[in-house]
Amino acid sequence: MIPSGHQLLKLLILGLGAGYLYTAWHIPMDPWTAEELVNARTLPLIYGGLLVTAVLMSWKRTAPSEAIEAGPMLRVAGVVILTLGFLLALQFLNLWLGLAGLLTALALWLGERRLVPITALVITVPMVGWVGIELLLNLHLPD
Amino acid sequence: MLLLVSSLLPGAALAAEPERLHLLIPAGPGGGLDSTARAIGKALQSSDIRAPVSYENMTGGGGGRALGHFVETAQRQQQTLLINSTPLIVRSLQGLFPQSYRDLVPIAALVAEFNAVVVRADSSIVSWPELIKALQADPRSVTTGGGSVRGSMDHVVLAQALEATGINPRAARYLPYDGGGKAMVALLGGEIDVLSTGAGEVLSYVASDDVRVLAIAADKRLAQLPDVPTLSELGTPVVFANWRGLFAAPGTTAAQTDRLIAEIEAATGSNTWQQSLAQYAWTPLNLTGADFTLYLEAQEQQLQAILSELGFIR
Amino acid sequence: MWEGIVTGFATALTLSNLGWVLFGCASGTIIGMLPGLGPITAIALMIPVSYSLEPAGGLIMMAGVYYGAVFGGSTSSILLNAPGVASTVATSFDGYPMARAGLGGRALAIAAYASFSGGTLGAIALMMFAGFLASLALQFQSPEYSLLLILALSSVVVFAEAQARLPSLITLLLGLMLGTIGTDQLAGIPRFTFGRVDLADGLNFVLVVMATFALAEALRMTLQKDQPPPTAVTASQLKLSWQEGAPLLPVIGRSSVLGFLIGVLPGAGATLASFFAYDIEKRIGNGSREAGVAAPEAANNAASTGSFVPLLTLGIPGSGTTAVLLGVMLSYGLQPGPRLLVDQPEIFWGIIASMYVGNVILLALNLPLIPQLAKLLRLPSRLLIPLIVAFSLIGVYLTTLNLFDLYLMLGLAVGALALRWHNYPLAPLLLGFILSGLLEENVRRTLFLAESGWLELARPVTLVLMALLLIVWLSPLRGRSTENPKP
Known part of the structure; x- marks a missing residue:
């Protein structure tokens, strides 16, 4: 089956989320930041995680979009x-x-x-x- | 006025009509750098040293974009001066800028601002020794804050002062705010107990009896705050000035450099500049050419030591 | 206080100061309409002019420039879907569709009247309650901000239609993520910059809004067949009849009060105010498009006035624009703050009185201009598209003067087009982007403070906000039971 445009878009967002999570995990930290519970990585990791979840949850959803000629x-x-x-x-x-x-x-x-x-x-x-x-x-x- | 200026300047520069000058400001309009640039521009213009003076606010990269642009296009920037301040050194040391002040030609320092340590007027802490005592008993009992990120000046001055009194600066709590104004709201509203910020930003709150200044990180007491002791007087020899000064593009000839220095010296001697100093409550810092360079070198060494000790340079 | 008000009007109504208000409003409006030049730039550009004036005259002119530019910005927001400042984004939600339907003139007129009312009501409130509000602003600390921001972000998702909630959440998260690019606000660590200096300060707001709104809209118009331009705008459409205008009065009233209160908070006051006002009208009000334009316009103008409260009473700039104004005041040797009212009452009251005068002048100035502006909409899309593309490119270039940003904008616009085409709403993306930095900063400080016990954070304002948040979060459950009754 050829994926529809919408599925392709969701796949793209998913990829974006994964890349974002990877980069967020590798944000360099100075020793002060590293000691903190909530630091420069925390919120990005939450955003990325939520995004991936939301896209997966909407995987089955079909959008009533018009076909593009x-x-x-x-x-x-x-x-x-x-x-x-x-x-x-x-x-x-x-x-x-x-x-x-x-x-x-x-x-x-x-x-x-x-x-x-x-x-x-x-x-x-x-x-x-x-x-x-x-x-x-x-x-x-x-x- | 023109006569007075003429006597100060080497003759050659004066005979002709004043030439144009462009000032590159690595920050948005409204802040300290911007007002300093516009004030010196106004002085240059009203003393007929340079006219017209134009301004360009180039934000981006925490000042890195203006610096990069200035160095890259140096050839075309012979009539341009870049204004900069202490964060230039901090960010170069932290590796956030690929360039440093060594890539520029220091012309003159104009003003200096010293950090002040401030508490609310109704705070139970009324003096620097009391603050130290409270922090020594329990470093987490007092929340400190400042108008810039951790590892920047507001924080570093405080951390250095704490360290000098034997308190581990990492054990003390420091909350950064986006600008001195928001940090002041946090102090007045009670979110933080102690604020480290530029002395100029607290004067009006001292006048209205909302805050008390415990100490300033200056070499001598400030005229506007004659009752406030310096940290050195209190046995904590920490002096730290946030200078603002002008730089010419790399490759500027010695003759042109001398001319620019003479022009800025004349401008800082003008009434217009003296008025601006009074209006903004700035402390003048008159260093030019080689003296300015030496000053920058000394500050770089001081910062290098503190920043690596605190772990902000990897 | 009445004495002060009289002093203020005496200052504002001198012939020369009236002239300066007029000059300020006119130049502000024109600059605000130009691509990418918002109130901050407008005021910065007027600094040299202000040097030659007396403090009172100069500040009165600057206040005029400020209002003028805010109003000029809503014009491009409605006509070209290209909001130049964050606070007029919400205006474009209903304003631009109205313009596409041939009602651009009416939308502009509503915006003008709503701005006028919001600004005037704001000025009255500023006169009466400035002192009291200053103490309210101090009550808003990191925990309160965090909750307020979470409330704003939640409402944009929850108040969307049921089937649009998940897509709204996705675009909201994308916006928050875009906002994390750049130097971390607390620790100074560069994030997601891939070593590029261009990204170290984060993405510029004008870049993101021009890409996702203006440029993406131009591309979307390209996808559609060449539509006939909307019918001509006549002057008669400008006249709002009493029957049409009356339902908007309560909308403007509530939005102004809300706007003013939120505007008092240093931070993203005007933007938050306009989004909240829009959301509330769509949810609680009758939800007409007219109300959708009136609410955010009244709110953002009232909020702009409100942002003078922390500036004049605490000396703290609540927005980028008031920060520039603070610089102007300092250059006159004025020290805004608690002492201003005592030491220089004529300045304090003069500025406030000039706000009334400025609002009247702005309305008189702009109503005749509207039919001319609305003619822009009669361009066929094959000419309008190039115009919008050019407008957005110049806008971003003038703001950042960086070619890299233009490439980035083009890429973002293509992405935004793909999202829009599949019915992902873009407003949450923009809101997320605008509030991302503020949210993270405050949330992290709050969690840091919570170390010494959560109970300390239970204060009157936080409890109220938490209750509101709970209501917002639970409202879809109630909605579901009424929307889909069990068969």
């Missing part, structure tokens, strides 16, 4: 990848210029074809940001 999935993946590209580009690109690029790419990807709204969006947002934040408020952005 391939089309919308692709659209989301596109948005994520474009944003990722923007983040990579920020290494050498000015924030506001990069933002203009991201806005254009996203609007095009989501199906906007009219030139006027795209131009308006692409020019307004970075301009408002640049003028408002860098010029008027004089906030210093690291280059």
Whole structure:
């Protein structure tokens, strides 16, 4: 049987809980902390333990979620990848210029074809940001 | 005013229009570091030494991110000064920062704050010797607290003082709070009996007769608290200053360093700075260049010894 | 006291001080609407301006900036599901769905009226009871905080619908876990940081909220078919008729009182207040969406006012924002605390009086603005999505100035989308994250204190809180018997 999306998600949370518990167990402690009954590890261990229990308890539960078609999935993946590209580009690109690029790419990807709204969006947002934040408020952005 | 400043500065720096200066603050707005940076910036600006002075609050990593950023981008930071304080040394020693003050160029110390040991006004403990007596009888009978985590200054000063009187600091109870303000609520509300925090944070409570200061960890009595004995007077020679000071980026030329030192010296001599000192009740600590470096080395040694003895350095 | 109030209004109503309140409110609102810039940043940005003013004028302006920014923040919370401060998170629960249904203007108007009432009621309470409340705040020590926080966290799970309780618990725990990342509050030990300096201070609140609310919402909109934008907002929708407004009055009244009382507590006052107020309205009130916007807005504004109690009377900042205000007061050479009322009554009462004035100005300033803002919602989603994505990215970048955080945010947003898609509610996650540090700190101190005997911790306030906690925990049992009668 192929696991449903929901089961996959629960499996993922379970894995996360296990990893969290493992890391919590290995939190380094100075001699003061080690002597205490309740220390830096205690609450994380409780959270992790409860999470694993809660996920196991809800194992049988089915969520009334809608099935996702391939089309919308692709659209989301596109948005994520474009944003990722923007983040990579920020290494050498000015924030506001990069933002203009991201806005254009996203609007095009989501199906906007009219030139006027795209131009308006692409020019307004970075301009408002640049003028408002860098010029008027004089906030210093690291280059 | 300009004339006065001119006489203090080497001539070369003055002829032209004042240049811009950027201050990097490794903490959020509102705290001690932030107000110190803004006060010295104001003094620089109003004395026409530097203008405009801009500020950048870079939080993160308990100050580690600003430090890392400053060292990494040193080339571009020739007109930038980083403000820092004693936790720089503590965290470097504990290995929380990969860098230390040795990676920076110390310019000047500006102010110092000394820790005070405080009890409620209606506490049955009215003096330092009585506190020691109570702790010697039963170290768990008194709950102490402070405005920062265990192993940080508030705790270390207290622990060192206890140790000097022969009490095992690990046997005493210490509750850390998130900031001196919350620790003060805990003291006033009765959750802790003894508070160790910066002397500046307790002045208004002393004025309103809510608390009593048992001792301060300073080398001499403070002007604002003339009746409070120092720990040394009480036979416990513990002196510990939380300094705040300015650093230039690594690779700053000797000429530029000298110029910055002269500029800060001029600014700390200005009326604006004297006013700020009075308003915030800060104790000035005027150390520049090599003197500041020596001071940092001495404090690093002192802290190295205490922290490893208490088990905070592995 | 009446003398003081007269002095206060005399100070607040001088022409120049009125001007400064107006200036403060206007700039606060605008800055608060910008992504990632909340009241703390707004006040910090105004520090240079305040240097050139008299203490009274400067502080009055700052108080205006504070209210303005809180209000500006609820705007982005309602319109873009992007709360800039923790205390407006609860506003987005019902405000954003209203906006999506074309009622954005109405939600904003309710928020404006509720904020106004909450702020004004708070100011009245501050005038009358400041001294008494200061002593109440001192009663709240670690055990009381621990219980209050456990109560808040329990209610978000217990008050969820029966089939959503387990998912709520799971997301709540995920939030608590996210909150443990960073340096341990008591022992200074780095936890879950994997040696990265970027993680040493923990995740930033703006990062988590923008990822799980704004960005995840943009991604969810992408998953859905391109929907027609909600119908145009007309000015007539702004006008709440008396019939519509009247049921909200008791909601605003109770929420303000609750908000003010919780706001007095140093710590997460305004946030806790807004969540509690929302929960209570959903549980006890009629549960309408209008009430769901009014309650948290009234509560968080009353709480913001309440947070001045510990600042002005004890000199203790109850929130990040009042901590910055404390810095401003110190820079004027004022020492907030028990002596302030005695030594400088004109400052103390001037600030309080300016709160009334500020609330009136804020309302007058914002009502005409609402229809313009609500036009944003008429954008089709293929333009709105890029806008929200950009808004959340700038918001986080301006807050932390760290590229690493943007990658982290994108990852969190994808995770949040997966959770949302399978009907896991995200509000508990956010609440857990916000309260995690406070909870752990107080619980650990309490257990430490309990060493010398649990009985010492049985105090009036702890007993009341424990009783409340018991009621909350037992309420599902009663609910079950009525919901599913035995066939």
